[in-house]
Structure formats: structure tokens, C-alpha cells
Amino acid sequence: MEKISVIMPAYNAANSIKESILGVLNQQFTDYHLYVIDDASTDNTAEVVRPFIHDRLTYIRNEHNQGVAETRNIGIEAASGDYIAFCDSDDVWLPNKLSRQASILQTRRYDVVCSHYYTFEDDLKLIKNTRGADELIGYQDMLKSNWIGNLTGIYNQKRIGKVYQQKVGHEDYLMWLAVLQKARNGLAYCIPEPLACYRLSTHSLSGNKIRAADWQWRIYRQHLGLSYQKSCYLFATYL
Template identity: 40%
Template sequence: MTRVSVIIPTYNRASTLVRAIDSALEQTIDDLEVVVVDDGSTDDTASVLAAYDEPRVRPVVHATNRGANVARNTGIDHARGEYVAFLDSDDEWHPAKLERQLAALEARSGDWVGAYCDTAYDLSGPSGGLRSAAAAVLARGDEEPTRNGDEELVGEILADNVQPGAGSTLLVRTDVAREVGGFDERLDRFQDPEFCLRVLEEGKLAYVDEKLVVREETGHPPADVVREADEQYLSMYADEVDRFEAAGYRIRATHRLLLAKRYFAEGRLLRGAWHVRNASVSPRHVPGVCWAVGTGIRRRPVAIVALAVTLFVATALGRYSIARRVLTE
């Protein structure tokens, strides 16, 4: 049996697909296959795949676009490996990624069913470097979350303290991925943590404390779409959310912060402020919040200036009205 099946779902990403596939083929373990699921691409993806004269690369093609979760599940169905490892087609792996994860599992008992690792974002340019440096300094004041185990990881994942990032970091036993039913095809967001929560019902996850995945920053759906998906995700785990919040986890407050940042980034500052008022904000979140606000201001400068002027005038008129009442009494 093949040791690892690497599953790469892709849709119209011919420009980045080669980098992803090559980073899988360049792993320091040889016993692997790369299952690339072309999810109905209309660009040059077919030509990119046809150029690989490599028996370890196995293309699977969807006639129409069916979504990333369906594509990952197709990959699980076609996997021949003992383990499956997921890689988004715009991300890339460190050459020793799979070797380090397999070593972490081999050092543990059989109830450890998978491993994940840390990631680094490709934040190019001076603004990206400044943002990363600020986040690193401020994160030192945070309490370190639990990153290994099963039950103890559930609360951390729900509270977004731990982000296993199943789409590009997770290595998990193939039989477990199939047993839990793969990725939930109803979800457009939060599918990665939701999949990991179901994996944790079958066994433990190990954490490799190294940045072995480089991820591209991608676009986000509209904030209202994220809000609806967030409500759906938390409602699926309502009992667990209540249980872990009773144990001290600030799950709903953390998700309010996630939504606040999306609204800030769209320039909808009042809606963002409404969500952030009961949010959980730690020092490590400050750079992200500031960045989101700055992005929103750059995106809608005229609307935000108009809002600021309106608020100033309303405040001034309110104060004038109060002063006038005092003087006439």
C-alpha cells in the first residue's frame, strides 16, 4: 500500500498548480501519490496536468465545478494511501513536511490518527513584513493553547485558538477520513475546522511545531456570507459550544471578532463596531483588527469620511440641543 495520498483540489488555478504539485513530489518521502482533482476548470489546468510525465501524479476530472469540499472527497475516494494529506492548489509544502508528520505519529500510540503543522503566509512587501513582525511581538503575551490530543483540542478549535487548517496542513489516516464522511459538502466556510472536529471523535491529533506550509492570502466572500456560515457552523456544535464556554472558553466572543474584521475590511465600520463590542480581543488580534480597519478605509474612503462627518455633526447638534435646554430652564 502507498504510504501517503496527497489530495490537491483545484479550480482554474493553472498558474499556481505546478508549484503545489512540485512541492508534493519534492517531499523527502518517496512512497506517495498525488491525486489532483480538477474540479471542472476552464483554464489551462488540463494542459498543466498533461505535461507531467510522472506516474505518481493521478488526475481525476469533474465534468462540472462542484466545489472544493466535493473535490477533496473525490480525492479521498480515489486515495490508495494509508494516509491522506490535503494541499490547496495555491499553497506549497516544505520538503520535509510529510516526513516530520509521519515521524510524530510513529512516536505515538495507535490512537493518534493524524497530525497537523504550523503555516506561514506569503506576506510580500514592506506592509506584510510589518504586519507579521507586529503580530509576532504581540502574540508573546498570549497564553499558549493546547495543541495536541483529542477532547482538549475541541474547545481550542471552536474558539479559533488552534487552526489545524485541514486544507493544506492535515495528514490523517485514510480509513478515518472515510469513516467520518470526509468534508461536509454543505459548508462554504469553516469546513476545515469542522472536518477536524469530526476526526477528533475517532482519535487524537498531533501537532508539529514547525511552519511547513506556505499559504497564499486569498480573497474573502462578503461579510454577510461569512456571518451566515458562522451561524451555521456554531449551530452544528451548539452543545459543545455551551459546554466549553461553561469551562471558560470565549467561543462566541471570538467569532464576533472574526465577523467584525470582515465588516471592517469591507469599510462597514459601524457594523464591525457592533460585532466587536462583545468580542474577545487579545494582543495578538490587534494587528489584524488594525489592518482590517485600514483596508476598509482604503476601500471606501468617501463613504467613511461622510460617515465621520455625519457622526460629528450629530454629536455637535446633540450637545447644542442639551446646552440650549439648560440655558432656557
């Protein structure tokens, strides 16, 4: 049984997934298992992944397209590690990501660890040097902004249990809110250095700011059941 389970959903990711896989396989920390879940891609994603399949990488293919939340959930269900981390098929981890996070998790002070990260465009042009929060992130902090980038987050599923994603916009944000509610002291520790690279694609679901704002409002009102007044306050801080 691996110490860390890494979940990588993929859909028509043939042009980017090799970089993402290598970012995981080249980790200094080696007690992990990577689960690549192909959401019924129609390109040659499977052909790109196949040469990497070995005892540290499991490839799962959905028979029908199910969307990113359910695809991640299939990986979460398959995961057997003490900790669960996520890397999408167009993002890239730096080699020391898991080793830095494991050293903090093993102190047993925190159940959730994330980090700052770089943001870059499809052509690998750097947009921002880093993005991140203060070292300690609480639930109320997360309500104001999604400080846990999904590609940097890792949580202790052995202690708090597996947390699944809902089929909604900002599904990762809603999951991390639920994780924080169960976490030791209700806190996440954010490593103040970039340990991953987020690809800002013009075609990504989260790239549309108007749609993302609508998703955020729906989370406040429909999924968290917050009052209109509190939702307006939080939405203003989000914008």
C-alpha cells in the same frame, strides 16, 4: 499502495498549481501518491498538470463543477494510503513536511498531525512568519478556533476511516472536528514549526471575514447543534 495519499482540488488554478504540485513532488518522504482533482476548470489548469502525470500523480477531472468539498471527497474516495493529507492548488509544502509528520504518525501515539505554517500574499510577500497552536489540540480547543490548517493536517484513515467533507462554508474545519472525535485520545499533535505556506488570496472563499464569521456561527448552531449560549461563548472566542 502508497503510505500517504495527498488530495489537491483545483479550479482555474493554472497560475498557481505548478508551485503546489512541485511542493508535493519535492518531498523528502517519497511513499506518497498525489491526486489532483480538477473541478471542471475553464482555464488551462489541465495543460499545466499534464506534464506531471506519472506513477505518483493521478489527474481526475470533474465533468461538471461540484465545489471544493465534493471535489476533495472524490480524492478521498480514490485515496488508498494509510494516511490522508491535503494541499490546495494555491498552497505550497516545504520539503520536510511529510517526513516530519510520518515520523510522528509512525509512533502510533497520534492519529492526527498538523503543524504551524507561513502565510503569504499572491505576490509571494510574507505576511506572517507562522501560525499554529499548542502541541496538543483537543476537540474543545478546535471549537474555539480552527487550529488545524487544512494544508498542514494529515490523519490516519486506516485506523479511523475516511472522513468526508460537507458542502458548507468552512468545510475543512467541520471535517477536522469530526476527525478529532474519532482520533486516538481525541487529540492532534501540532509540530511547532512551519511546514507549509498558505496563500492568502483576496479572491479566496475564506478571505471574506464577514462571510467566514457567518459560516462559523452556522457550524455551531446548525451542524454541531450547540446551544445558543455556548455558541455565543465560542463565537466570542473565535472573533
